[in-house]
Amino acid sequence: xxxxxxxxxxxxxxxxxxxxxxxxxxxxxxxxxxxxxxxxxxxxxxxxxxxxxxxxxxxxxxxxxxxxxxxxxxxxxxxxxxxxxxxxxxxxxxxxxxxxxxxxxxxxxxxxxxxxxxxxxxxxxxxxxxxxxxxxxxxxxxxxxxxxxxxxxxxxxxxxxxxxxxxxxxxxxxxxxxxxxxxxxxxxxxxxxxxxxxxxxxxxxxxxxxxxxxxxxxxxxxxxxxxxxxxxxxxxxxxxxxxxxxxxxxxxxxxxxxxxxxxxxxxxxxxxxxxxxxxxxxxxxxxxxxxxx
Amino acid sequence: xxxxxxxxxxxxxxxxxxxxxxxxxxxxxxxxxxxxxxxxxxxxxxxxxxxxxxxxxxxxxxxxxxxxxxxxxxxxxxxxxxxxxxxxxxxxxxxxxxxxxxxxxxxxxxxxxxxxxxxxxxxxxxxxxxxxxxxxxxxxxxxxxxxxxxxxxxxxxxxxxxxxxxxxxxxxxxxxxxxxxxxxxxxxxxxxxxxxxxxxxxxxxxxxxxxxxxxxxxxxxxxxxxxxxxxxxxxxxxxxxxxxxxxxxxxxxxxxxxxxxxxxxxxxxxxxxxxxxxxxxxxxxxxxxxxxxxxxxxxxxxxxxxxxxxxxxxxxxxxxxxxxxxxxxxxxxxxxxxxxxxxxxxxxxxxxxxxxxxxxxxxx
Amino acid sequence: xxxxxxxxxxxxxxxxxxxxxxxxxxxxxxxxxxxxxxxxxxxxxxxxxxxxxxxxxxxxxxxxxxxxxxxxxxxxxxxxxxxxxxxxxxxxxxxxxxxxxxxxxxxxxxxxxxxxxxxxxxxxxxxxxxxxxxxxxxxxxxxxxxxxxxxxxxxxxxxxxxxxxxxxxxxxxxxxxxxxxxxxxxxxxxxxxxxxxxxxxxxxxxxxxxxxxxxxxxxxxxxxxxxxxxxxxxxxxxxxxxxxxxxxxxxxxxxxxxxxxxxxxxxxxxxxxxxxxxxxxxxx
Numbered sequence: 001x002x003x004x005x006x007x008x009x010x011x012x013x014x015x016x017x018x019x020x021x022x023x024x025x026x027x028x029x030x031x032x033x034x035x036x037x038x039x040x041x042x043x044x045x046x047x048x049x050x051x052x053x054x055x056x057x058x059x060x061x062x063x064x065x066x067x068x069x070x071x072x073x074x075x076x077x078x079x080x081x082x083x084x085x086x087x088x089x090x091x092x093x094x095x096x097x098x099x100x101x102x103x104x105x106x107x108x109x110x111x112x113x114x115x116x117x118x119x120x121x122x123x124x125x126x127x128x129x130x131x132x133x134x135x136x137x138x139x140x141x142x143x144x145x146x147x148x149x150x151x152x153x154x155x156x157x158x159x160x161x162x163x164x165x166x167x168x169x170x171x172x173x174x175x176x177x178x179x180x181x182x183x184x185x186x187x188x189x190x191x192x193x194x195x196x197x198x199x200x201x202x203x204x205x206x207x208x209x210x211x212x213x214x215x216x217x218x219x220x221x222x223x224x225x226x227x228x229x230x231x232x233x234x235x236x237x238x239x240x241x242x243x244x245x246x247x248x249x250x251x252x253x254x255x256x257x258x259x260x261x262x263x264x265x266x267x268x269x270x271x272x273x274x275x276x277x278x279x280x281x282x283x284x285x286x287x288x289x290x291x292x293x
Numbered sequence: 294x295x296x297x298x299x300x301x302x303x304x305x306x307x308x309x310x311x312x313x314x315x316x317x318x319x320x321x322x323x324x325x326x327x328x329x330x331x332x333x334x335x336x337x338x339x340x341x342x343x344x345x346x347x348x349x350x351x352x353x354x355x356x357x358x359x360x361x362x363x364x365x366x367x368x369x370x371x372x373x374x375x376x377x378x379x380x381x382x383x384x385x386x387x388x389x390x391x392x393x394x395x396x397x398x399x400x401x402x403x404x405x406x407x408x409x410x411x412x413x414x415x416x417x418x419x420x421x422x423x424x425x426x427x428x429x430x431x432x433x434x435x436x437x438x439x440x441x442x443x444x445x446x447x448x449x450x451x452x453x454x455x456x457x458x459x460x461x462x463x464x465x466x467x468x469x470x471x472x473x474x475x476x477x478x479x480x481x482x483x484x485x486x487x488x489x490x491x492x493x494x495x496x497x498x499x500x501x502x503x504x505x506x507x508x509x510x511x512x513x514x515x516x517x518x519x520x521x522x523x524x525x526x527x528x529x530x531x532x533x534x535x536x537x538x539x540x541x542x543x544x545x546x547x548x549x550x551x552x553x554x555x556x557x558x559x560x561x562x563x564x565x566x567x568x569x570x571x572x573x574x575x576x577x578x579x580x581x582x583x584x585x586x587x588x589x590x591x592x593x594x595x596x597x598x599x600x601x602x603x604x605x606x607x608x609x610x611x612x613x614x615x616x617x618x619x620x621x622x623x624x625x626x627x628x629x630x631x632x633x634x635x636x637x638x639x640x641x642x643x644x645x646x647x648x649x650x651x652x653x654x655x656x657x
Numbered sequence: 658x659x660x661x662x663x664x665x666x667x668x669x670x671x672x673x674x675x676x677x678x679x680x681x682x683x684x685x686x687x688x689x690x691x692x693x694x695x696x697x698x699x700x701x702x703x704x705x706x707x708x709x710x711x712x713x714x715x716x717x718x719x720x721x722x723x724x725x726x727x728x729x730x731x732x733x734x735x736x737x738x739x740x741x742x743x744x745x746x747x748x749x750x751x752x753x754x755x756x757x758x759x760x761x762x763x764x765x766x767x768x769x770x771x772x773x774x775x776x777x778x779x780x781x782x783x784x785x786x787x788x789x790x791x792x793x794x795x796x797x798x799x800x801x802x803x804x805x806x807x808x809x810x811x812x813x814x815x816x817x818x819x820x821x822x823x824x825x826x827x828x829x830x831x832x833x834x835x836x837x838x839x840x841x842x843x844x845x846x847x848x849x850x851x852x853x854x855x856x857x858x859x860x861x862x863x864x865x866x867x868x869x870x871x872x873x874x875x876x877x878x879x880x881x882x883x884x885x886x887x888x889x890x891x892x893x894x895x896x897x898x899x900x901x902x903x904x905x906x907x908x909x910x911x912x913x914x915x916x917x918x919x920x921x922x923x924x925x926x927x928x929x930x931x932x933x934x935x936x937x938x939x940x941x
Contacts, residue, residue, distance in 0.1 A: 017761045116918045117875060133698060228786075
């Protein structure tokens with residue numbers, strides 16, 4: 001879709017674009033190319049000499065069991081977060097779409113965690129799960145489970161998952177509700193006249209019609225779990241205990257700023273960028289398909 | 294007030310599409326000229342080139358004897374009424390009309406006077422504080438007109454301004470536009486695809502097709518003497534009937550023939566056709582020039598056919614007749630009943646016969 | 658609703674109530690904890706009803722700050738002010754820059770137009786977390802550490818906002834720009850007089866999204882600021898929790914949590930209508 005040409009000026013469009021483009025070039029494109037460049041270099045510990053090493057940094061990464069397990073952990077984490085946050089949000093959205101009275105009130109109460117910073121969400125839940133005083137941990141103790149995310153890796157993993165899911169439900173809820181409300185009522189009425197009950201209607205009409213929304217959200221949720229959860233991890237577990245919560249984006253930061261292993265960190269950046277690009281391409285394909293309707 | 298003169302004006306879009314091909318056209322001062330044609334014929338592009346909204350690829354455009362090819366729209370001293378009115382949704386009616394004047398640094402009291410004047414002429418004085426969305430379609434139309442009037446331009450440009458109104462309002466607005474033109478006397482160029490609008494509004498109609506001008510003339514001239522089959526078929530409702538015929542000489546008379554058609558060509562027409570035996574042509578007869586009768590013995594000057602469908606419009610009936618494979622429409626007296634499959638005889642008004650060249654379509 | 662099924666409606670209300678509870682319960686616990694004395698929050702079970710220290714805790718936190726070494730006695734109002742400055746600059750800056758860029762891309766034809774479009778689009782693919790080390794280096798080389806400029810400028814480019822504006826501009830009828838052109842308005846005047854007022858809804862929506870984005874920045878200020886004068890509240894909380902050797906001062910931390918979420922949550926809730934619209938439109 002294009003506008004008919006309406007304004008002509010030799011310099012104005014460039015002037016209007018300049019600030020955005022300069023920032024993009026200086027703070028996005030240049031650093032990204034630096035990461036790409038660094039990822040094929042090996043630098044000595046003082047950063048004085050560097051040597052071109054082809055893909056050595058990458059092969060080293062995939063031979064490193066820490067990195068491979070971090071990769072697997074991140075995959076499990078993002079599947080869990082996307083699945084839970086989307087499932088719960090869909091359930092709530094379907095219910096909110098069903099009720100007539102009070103839907104707006106429920107919506108107001110459900111959307112605000114969107115505004116909570118991941119790090120703050122982490123702080124909230126770390127308090128809830130504090131082994132000694134946390135109310136949830138206390139409840140679990142009384143049920144006989146000895147919760148301690150400071151020592152037990154799986155507990156720490158559960159903690160960041162809960163915090164990440166809790167924060168993301170609102171976002172998914174907004175989209176699902178919008179998608180559900182966009183379904184023409186006449187379609188559901190026609191199905192009801194054809195004798196389809198609520199469950200059947202949901203499966204045969206609602207689900208297919210919101211599948212584009214679901215697909216979009218799946219990509220967004222995976223990106224969220226991959227990147228935006230840094231704050232949650234950093235503020236709650238700092239990757240521990242024993243790297244049990246060290247997801248990829250945390251590892252990039254940790255290896256780059258704490259470990260000062262620039263080549264490895266750059267290679268990790270490049271891998272993450274590739275993942276984002278792949279996800280974006282997938283999402284773009286979906287947008288194209290939607291346009292084709 | 295001004296004349297608009299187009300000389301060999303052409304428009305080629307970047308993709309290579311040639312929307313307007315070498316149009317030469319003089320629009321006299323104070324005239325109401327209608328550009329008429331089907332969608333995609335280049336009429337809107339031509340108007341937009343006059344407005345300065347499209348660049349002119351070839352040729353020159355003069356407004357009041359000044360070449361305006363490279364003049365900004367705002368500096369051409371023209372005003373335009375758009376199909377969707379293009380009112381600024383966030384501005385009041387008053388501000389919509391005043392905006393252009395303010396940009397020209399017209400003094401405040403002058404703006405006020407002009408807006409109030411235009412509002413009085415268009416009877417929209419009561420809505421000046423409202424936003425466009427609070428107005429009906431007809432009222433918005435008037436505001437769009439008002440925005441053009443306050444500028445007191447040399448030329449008014451109208452781009453299908455009535456097409457978003459319902460049928461009844463369209464007829465009423467048409468009459469008002471005509472009255473407005475008589476009152477202001479400003480040169481007006483009006484684009485439409487509706488031939489009724491063109492016939493009723495214009496004192497000159499320009500029929501266009503595929504980027505070229507087909508015919509220019511007063512409405513009745515286009516109706517009575519269409520230059521080619523396209524103009525003939527485009528003007529008039531229902532459209533003119535066409536049939537392919539060949540000429541033969543019989544008993545000293547020239548006869549146009551096809552399967553069930555035998556029509557004696559009247560003498561003045563015959564002279565225009567010239568040497569013609571064995572030649573083919575396209576015969577054109579308007580539905581209103583066909584008289585229906587029950588068949589009789591004399592088949593020498595008539596069309597014989599079978600009634601297919603009769604449409605009763607109240608004031609008249611349209612009878613669709615299959616004449617040897619040609620479907621012809623005839624206007625009939627609604628009091629006379631015809632049955633389907635009834636065989637009838639159609640007699641054309643000899644004064645209203647049109648013949649066109651079979652290949653070029655040009656009137657003979 | 659297609660037909661009446663009372664039990665379904667009841668189920669819906671119950672499910673939603675549970676959902677709301679799930680979402681709100683941590684906040685309640687947090688709020689309650691922030692109104693008690695530290696010693697009340699030392700042993701489980703902690704109280705579930707507000708205590709008496711609301712004013713005392715919040716005023717101490719806001720005006721004197723925590724006395725532990727890592728949070729370093731910076732009063733919370735100072736961090737909140739930093740967060741506010743950062744969020745406002747980012748939100749307004751992103752909106753202004755994106756508005757201008759989208760206007761150029763939509764309303765002009767010029768060489769490298771598509772190249773510019775794709776360059777902006779690329780930023781979508783480069784979240785700051787991914788390129789954090791080299792970006793940090795650029796900012797350090799430019800001498801922008803420990804400054805509001807360093808905190809905000811690198812985040813001012815926004816593909817999302819540019820797309821949203823572009824999408825909206827494309828729906829604005831061409832005739833409006835043409836009418837303005839006939840009315841003697843140049844591009845800048847058209848932008849200011851027509852396009853800007855028409856975009857208010859989109860701007861409001863983007864403001865909510867971008868303000869939240871800016872306020873909630875975490876990793877970036879963490880790296881950009883070593884000077885406590887520039888500490889933002891979101892990163893401040895991390896410093897308050899991760900104290901060496903002792904327990905965090907939970908009531909204070911929880912009060913900071915409440916204060917840190919208040920501004921963005923308030924904006925999201927108050928501007929809910931626009932926010933939801935804007936969020937959903939970024940999908941398109």
